[in-house]
Amino acid sequence: MKTELVDVSPTRKEIKIEIEPAQIQTAYDRISERYAKGANVPGFRRGHAPRSVVRTRFKSEIRTEVLRELLPDAVNTAIVEHSLATIGEPDVHLDNTEALERLGEEPISFKVGVEVFPEIRLDKYKGLEAVRRTRPVEESDVEKMIEGLRDASASMQPVEDRAAEIGDTVTVNVVGKFVDEPDEEEIKADDVDVVLGGEGVQQEFTDNLQGTKSDDTKSFLVSYPEDFTSKGLAGKKVEYEATVTAVKRRELPEVDDDWAKSLGDEFDSLETLRTKIREDLAKRSSSESDHRLRAEVMKQLLEGHQFEVPQTLVDQQTSHRLESVVRDMIGRGIDPRNRDVNWEGAREELKVQAEEDVRASMLLEQIAEEEKIEVSDEEVEAEIESIATASRQPKEQVRAALTKDGGERSIAHRLRNRKALDLLIENASVTEEEWSEESVPQNESS
Numbered sequence: 001m002k003t004e005l006v007d008v009s010p011t012r013k014e015i016k017i018e019i020e021p022a023q024i025q026t027a028y029d030r031i032s033e034r035y036a037k038g039a040n041v042p043g044f045r046r047g048h049a050p051r052s053v054v055r056t057r058f059k060s061e062i063r064t065e066v067l068r069e070l071l072p073d074a075v076n077t078a079i080v081e082h083s084l085a086t087i088g089e090p091d092v093h094l095d096n097t098e099a100l101e102r103l104g105e106e107p108i109s110f111k112v113g114v115e116v117f118p119e120i121r122l123d124k125y126k127g128l129e130a131v132r133r134t135r136p137v138e139e140s141d142v143e144k145m146i147e148g149l150r151d152a153s154a155s156m157q158p159v160e161d162r163a164a165e166i167g168d169t170v171t172v173n174v175v176g177k178f179v180d181e182p183d184e185e186e187i188k189a190d191d192v193d194v195v196l197g198g199e200g201v202q203q204e205f206t207d208n209l210q211g212t213k214s215d216d217t218k219s220f221l222v223s224y225p226e227d228f229t230s231k232g233l234a235g236k237k238v239e240y241e242a243t244v245t246a247v248k249r250r251e252l253p254e255v256d257d258d259w260a261k262s263l264g265d266e267f268d269s270l271e272t273l274r275t276k277i278r279e280d281l282a283k284r285s286s287s288e289s290d291h292r293l294r295a296e297v298m299k300q301l302l303e304g305h306q307f308e309v310p311q312t313l314v315d316q317q318t319s320h321r322l323e324s325v326v327r328d329m330i331g332r333g334i335d336p337r338n339r340d341v342n343w344e345g346a347r348e349e350l351k352v353q354a355e356e357d358v359r360a361s362m363l364l365e366q367i368a369e370e371e372k373i374e375v376s377d378e379e380v381e382a383e384i385e386s387i388a389t390a391s392r393q394p395k396e397q398v399r400a401a402l403t404k405d406g407g408e409r410s411i412a413h414r415l416r417n418r419k420a421l422d423l424l425i426e427n428a429s430v431t432e433e434e435w436s437e438e439s440v441p442q443n444e445s446s
Contacts, residue, residue: 009038010118010308014266015078018107019070025104031065063100067108075112081326087115088312115310123304126427130296133435134289137281145277149263159247163211166197170209171246175416179221179237187238191245209242297424298360310357317354364417371423377416383411392394 001023006039032051035058041049055062075090091113099106156169164170172194176187196206208220219241228234253259260273267273325346326336367373384402388395402411 001074001077003081005082008113011115011310013082013084013116015075015082015112015114016109017074017078017112018076018109020107021104024066024070024108027066027069028062028103029064031069036061037367041054065102066103067100070108071110078112084114085117086119087310090114097174115312117310117362119364120305121305122363122366122370125301125304125363125367125424127429128297128300128424128427129429129431130287130293130300131431131433132293133433134196135285135435136357137278138286141281142274142277145281146255146274150255150259153259153262154250154252156248157251159249160214163213164196164244164247165249166206166210167249168196169248169250170196170212170244171248172193172209172242172244174240174242176222176238178241179239181236187240210242212244212247214244214246215282218242218244252374278291288363292422293430294425297420298429301363301424302356302359305359305363307359309355309362314351314355317357318347318351320355321350321354361417364420365413367423368416368420371420373416373419373423375412375419379415383415 001020002018004016006016008410009015032055036049036051036054037047039049039054039058040046043051044050049057063368071092076091079086079090093099093111093113095109095111096106099108137215140359156386159168170193171190173190174187174192178184194205194209195201196210198206202224204220204222208285219239222238222240223232224230224236224238245422253262255270257269260267260270264275267276293409322343384399385395388398
């Protein structure tokens with residue numbers, strides 16, 4: 001067998017392979033003989049038909065088996081011969097199909113396209129320069145958290161001594177008829193809470209329900225805008241009849257020691273609550289600072305190491321990112337099958353990020369190899385326990401799922417890369433600078 005390696009690109013190789021006639025003839029004779037022994041050919045006793053007759057009658061089947069036997073072995077042998085670390089399945093193309101008509105008389109030539117991991121030459125990865133900026137915790141941040149907790153502790157109290165006002169919640173049973181589509185099925189819904197003047201509430205609801213009391217009935221027309229979030233209502237006119245069943249107001253608790261105690265046993269006073277909030281905000285700020293620092297160091301590493309990455313891995317990572325987007329949409333109550341979603345555009349956008357993901361992973365893996373970084377079984381075990389705690393699943397259930405999906409190897413790989421990035425941070429030249437909102441990337445400041 002003859003082979004020749006052709007460099008198409010750092011991640012694409014082509015192997016030209018030629019299988020000699022003698023090797024083809026040996027396989028052809030053996031397979032033909034097997035067919036002859038078991039073949040039923042009219043005019044001959046079973047197993048006694050001449051080989052030439054069998055080869056003619058079962059030409060296609062024998063040829064297929066010869067190729068099935070010779071080609072995979074030839075491809076694997078060539079890959080080993082040229083020491084290629086391949087990704088995915090080889091792409092095989094026959095050059096001289098006419099040789100298949102005369103098996104064993106001339107060589108079979110074919111090309112094999114394979115994708116491989118590129119050779120990564122490490123440049124500078126220690127002593128990378130980075131800036132750390134940590135957002136200070138202001139008293140206004142603490143107060144904002146206090147107000148959030150207070151808002152979450154609000155109770156709904158019935159209103160009986162006055163009519164509904166802006167900010168009140170009016171509960172109604174509604175029947176709606178489509179003005180321009182009288183044959184369309186009516187809208188019927190009970191116990192609908194309408195926050196007067198609330199975000200997302202159509203102004204017509206606020207205008208007509210303001211001033212109502214329990215048992216009042218109001219009829220009014222609502223004209224929905226063309227870009228309304230519900231496609232079934234967008235651009236439609238609906239005549240509603242709304243019967244008020246209750247009017248309630250949100251009552252905020254007093255910010256005092258008693259309220260603080262109601263939030264948990266660990267708070268014995270309002271000051272204790274404020275201290276805990278301040279500590280939590282400081283931890284979050286430090287964590288965000290670490291995250292930005294790691295991202296900056298990783299960005300510098302990537303800028304200093306530009307190389308072609310395997311398209312198969314990019315496609316896989318793009319699919320993973322796309323799956324995450326879909327899960328997030330479902331979690332937020334958005335139907336990913338919505339025709340307005342430009343999935344083709346989203347995939348192209350995610351592909352750019354996926355390529356950086358793959359390049360980063362390959363670089364960190366190479367650094368881990370260079371620095372002889374290892375991950376112990378105990379570290380993998382601790383990570384599994386952490387996943388189990390975060391997902392609130394039994395540890396053995398998590399382990400079983402991971403083992404089934406090859407996840408323990410994936411966890412070890414991720415931990416190894418994390419250790420490699422830790423090494424970069426430890427060896428980086430980090431300058432502490434004063435915090436400024438302008439220093440925050442746009443996607444973090446929102």
